[in-house]
Amino acid sequence: DEGIAVARATGDPHLIAHAMVLSNAQPWTRGDLETHRRILEEAYAFMKASDARAELGICLVWLATNALQRGDFGGAQRFLEEAAQAAEASGSKFQQWAVARARSREAIARGEHVNGVRFANDALALATEVGARRLIGLAHARLGDALFEAGEPAQSRTVLEQGRATVDRETMREAFVEIEWKLARAALAASDRSAALAHAPGHA
Numbered sequence: 001d002e003g004i005a006v007a008r009a010t011g012d013p014h015l016i017a018h019a020m021v022l023s024n025a026q027p028w029t030r031g032d033l034e035t036h037r038r039i040l041e042e043a044y045a046f047m048k049a050s051d052a053r054a055e056l057g058i059c060l061v062w063l064a065t066n067a068l069q070r071g072d073f074g075g076a077q078r079f080l081e082e083a084a085q086a087a088e089a090s091g092s093k094f095q096q097w098a099v100a101r102a103r104s105r106e107a108i109a110r111g112e113h114v115n116g117v118r119f120a121n122d123a124l125a126l127a128t129e130v131g132a133r134r135l136i137g138l139a140h141a142r143l144g145d146a147l148f149e150a151g152e153p154a155q156s157r158t159v160l161e162q163g164r165a166t167v168d169r170e171t172m173r174e175a176f177v178e179i180e181w182k183l184a185r186a187a188l189a190a191s192d193r194s195a196a197l198a199h200a201p202g203h204a
Contacts, residue, residue, distance in 0.1 A: 013052035057087035057095035097126040113150035137167035137175040157186035
């Protein structure tokens with residue numbers, strides 16, 4: 001990866017670690033879970049060896065997300081436990097937000113709906129404290145997801161509408177699209193076909 005090569009040329013372990021974590025985006029986007037995992041495992045090993053651990057929590061969150069995608073719930077739990085420790089040690093509210101949001105996803109996948117809602121609320125509180133609209137919107141998306149899976153589609157819809165009002169559809173497209181399709185799902189659950197169509201891809 002060119003970004004990693006440039007970072008290595010500087011000799012700065014923090015830049016190298018950052019570039020290694022950043023490089024996970026491409027294989028994740030194309031669904032290449034094995035390459036995605038390998039890149040993150042290499043980044044994790046480098047951070048441990050070099051003590052450049054500023055982004056260790058984020059690396060572990062991504063490793064947990066990869067494990068969940070592969071159905072490895074035990075691995076995901078182990079990564080998230082270590083991620084929580086790393087995020088707390090870093091003092092980074094962003095990393096703590098990422099961990100809470102990932103823990104909510106793990107709980108939802110396990111069918112632990114109370115924990116799914118609780119962790120999503122933690123993520124929303126952290127995002128609100130940070131004041132970043134994108135993080136607030138993504139936290140609303142996860143809370144809406146948790147509430148829907150907990151059998152509360154009406155509450156889910158309310159939360160998702162709050163999230164939709166928070167994000168900018170042009171500059172925060174990823175968050176906007178995620179909220180839209182979840183709103184479509186919640187509307188369908190309420191038999192509100194017109195609203196579901198309005199939120200469907202291609203209509204936003």
